[in-house]
Amino acid sequence: MSSEKTSSSENIVSQKYDRCLADFLVKAGVGFSVGVVASVILFRRRTWPIALSTGFGMGAAYADC
Secondary structure (H helix, E strand, C coil): CCCCCCCCHHHHHHHHHHHHHHHHHHHHHHHHHHHHHHHHHCCCCCCHHHHHHHHHHHHHHHHHC
């Protein structure tokens, strides 16, 4: 019995997807938060800043993966 840890291609792919999903959630959440703040402070409670900044966050996460 060897205590050496082998990494299969399945584990490598799942780790990559886990990192991409975590990055996606963080960046989309930050974009959503910035959009809410901008909507309340600058744009008199319009919804488009929220959608725009969330889209920017999702696009940045997609580009990183």
